[in-house]
Amino acid sequence: MTLNRKVGVWAGLRYKGKLGMANWIMHRITGLGIVLFVGIHVLVGFLGQQFADDTAFAINAIYESWGFQLFVYFSVLFHAFNGSRLALMDIFPGLIRFQREMIWLQWLIFIPVYGLPSFIMLQNTLTGA
Amino acid sequence: MRSSPSVRTRGAFEYGMWWFTRLSGLALILFGAVSMGAAFVLGGRTQLDMPAVFRWIFFPNPNHVINSDIPDIEQGWSSAFWQVYSMVMIFLAAGHGFNGLRMVIEDYITRPLLVKILRVTLLVLWLGGMVVAVFVILAS
Numbered sequence: 001m002t003l004n005r006k007v008g009v010w011a012g013l014r015y016k017g018k019l020g021m022a023n024w025i026m027h028r029i030t031g032l033g034i035v036l037f038v039g040i041h042v043l044v045g046f047l048g049q050q051f052a053d054d055t056a057f058a059i060n061a062i063y064e065s066w067g068f069q070l071f072v073y074f075s076v077l078f079h080a081f082n083g084s085r086l087a088l089m090d091i092f093p094g095l096i097r098f099q100r101e102m103i104w105l106q107w108l109i110f111i112p113v114y115g116l117p118s119f120i121m122l123q124n125t126l127t128g129a
Numbered sequence: 130m131r132s133s134p135s136v137r138t139r140g141a142f143e144y145g146m147w148w149f150t151r152l153s154g155l156a157l158i159l160f161g162a163v164s165m166g167a168a169f170v171l172g173g174r175t176q177l178d179m180p181a182v183f184r185w186i187f188f189p190n191p192n193h194v195i196n197s198d199i200p201d202i203e204q205g206w207s208s209a210f211w212q213v214y215s216m217v218m219i220f221l222a223a224g225h226g227f228n229g230l231r232m233v234i235e236d237y238i239t240r241p242l243l244v245k246i247l248r249v250t251l252l253v254l255w256l257g258g259m260v261v262a263v264f265v266i267l268a269s
Contacts, residue, residue, distance in 0.1 A: 028233060035226040039258060042219075045193070046261045049268060069180045076187075080158050087151040121179035 019103045027082045030075040037063075037072060066125045070118055077114050081106050146228050153221040160218050164189040190215050190266060212266050219262045227255040 017024070041063060048056035062068055085106050089095045095102060168177065168185035177185070184193050189211050234247050 031226070031229050032233065035230055038222065038226065039254070042258055042262050042265070046265050049265055064180055066180070069183060073183060080154075080161075083151075083154040084158065087155055090151055117179055117182075124178060 020099060023082050023103060023106075026078060027086075030079045033075050034072075034079060037075075066121055069121065073118065074114060077110065081110050081113075150225060150228060153225045157218065157221055157225065160214070160221070161186045164214075188215060188218065215266045216263060219266070220259065223255055223258055223262070227251050227258075 040059065044056040044059045044063075047053040048060060063072075085102050089099065089102070165182065165186045167189065168182070187193075191207055231248060231251055234251075235244060238244050238247065
């Protein structure tokens with residue numbers, strides 16, 4: 001019995017995995033985003049440090065902009081929180097019964113930990129403090 | 130759940146990477162917390178804006194925070210301790226990230242030859258990235 005992987009995008013989206021599936025796909029997307037970001041960032045850091053490359057500084061300027069920082073912070077924090085939940089559930093398998101509650105708890109903690117620094121950053125940026 | 134049986138690797142390796150992913154993930158959170166605390170202790174308490182805090186958390190390296198207003202940035206952070214700390218961090222992060230990339234590739238790509246080519250590409254990228262990162266750490 002092999003797994004049929006020829007599933008279309010719409011069929012995939014209609015699959016009712018609910019919160020667990022949403023978190024899984026977000027974990028994947030944010031993970032890919034972080035690998036892409038950090039990979040380019042390390043390379044750009046090297047080029048900027050060693051050759052004072054103009055393109056490298058231009059890319060770093062994008063990375064330092066507040067919009068991009070909000071995006072990176074979301075990706076990293078979500079990946080960290082979801083990853084901790086997964087690791088906890090793998091180390092203590094008894095918790096798997098409470099996956100739905102753990103996802104609620106995860107988002108309950110995520111919202112202030114993401115929202116407060118983001119609010120401060122936006123406030124400082126927009127008011128020029 | 131393996132998608133491409135013809136390129137299946139040994140079980141012990143996969144099991145090891147499974148543990149590595151969990152443990153390195155937890156370790157990276159701990160490393161991030163320690164470098165954030167150290168940034169505040171070493172003089173950044175009132176000198177950092179939010180993006181600078183993020184940069185300290187992810188990679189405690191003078192080159193990384195060159196345009197924040199911390200006094201004596203070279204003295205506090207160019208020590209062997211923080212260089213080794215950064216190297217351990219980048220080793221865990223790169224292993225975690227590239228292994229994740231490998232997982233995603235093996236989930237969605239089924240042609241064995243393509244998977245093998247991509248695996249070798251990832252290995253080269255990982256090694257190259259590690260060399261570049263260590264160079265940046267030692268040069269700053």
